[in-house]
Structures are given as structure tokens and as C-alpha cells.
Amino acid sequence: xxHVPHELHEEFPELTDKxxxxxxxxxxxxxxxxxxHEINRAVHRAETDVEPTDDAHMExxxxxxxxxxDELYAMLTA
Numbered sequence: 001x002x003h004v005p006h007e008l009h010e011e012f013p014e015l016t017d018k019x020x021x022x023x024x025x026x027x028x029x030x031x032x033x034x035x036x037h038e039i040n041r042a043v044h045r046a047e048t049d050v051e052p053t054d055d056a057h058m059e060x061x062x063x064x065x066x067x068x069x070d071e072l073y074a075m076l077t078a
Contacts, residue, residue, distance in 0.1 A: 004040060004041055004044045005044065006040050006043075006044075006065070006069075007037070007040070008033065008036060008037070008069070008072065011069065012073065012076065015076045015077075018076050019033070019076065022075065022076065026075075029072070029075050032068060032071060032072055032075075033072065035068060036065065036068040036069060036072060039061055039064050039065045039068065040065055042061055043058070043061045043062060043065055046058055046061065
């Protein structure tokens with residue numbers, strides 16, 4: 001697969017160690033992390049027309065990605 005923008009470790013490079021720690025130690029964080037990456041890849045596939053979608057669905061996926069990223073960031077900086 002090509003480079004996927006918005007990977008969490010690229011969004012928050014200063015928190016890479018904390019991301020790894022929470023993925024290992026916190027099952028809730030790990031589930032959310034996996035969900036974020038699943039939706040992020042789906043958005044990327046839609047944006048690159050690998051799996052085209054309509055505008056409403058694209059907007060919903062982007063909103064979900066943003067909500068997950070916000071929640072993950074809050075856990076990372078708590």
C-alpha cells in the first residue's frame with residue numbers, strides 16, 4: 001500500500017514512545033488505536049479512489065477519524 005497520511009505516530013511524533021507504551025499497557029487505547037487506523041486507511045482508500053464513496057460517507061468517516069484522534073490525543077497527554 002502507498003504511504004497513508006495521518007498515521008498517528010506521524011501526527012504526534014513527540015508522543016511515539018507514549019503511543020507504544022499505551023498500545024502495550026492499555027487495552028482500551030489499543031482498541032481505539034486500531035479503530036483509528038482502520039478508519040484512516042478507509043479514508044485514504046476513498047480519497048485515492050481505490051474504494052470510491054459518496055461525499056456524505058466521506059464526511060462521516062473523516063469526522064469519526066477526527067473524534068478518535070482527539071480522544072487518543074487526550075489519553076496520550078493525560
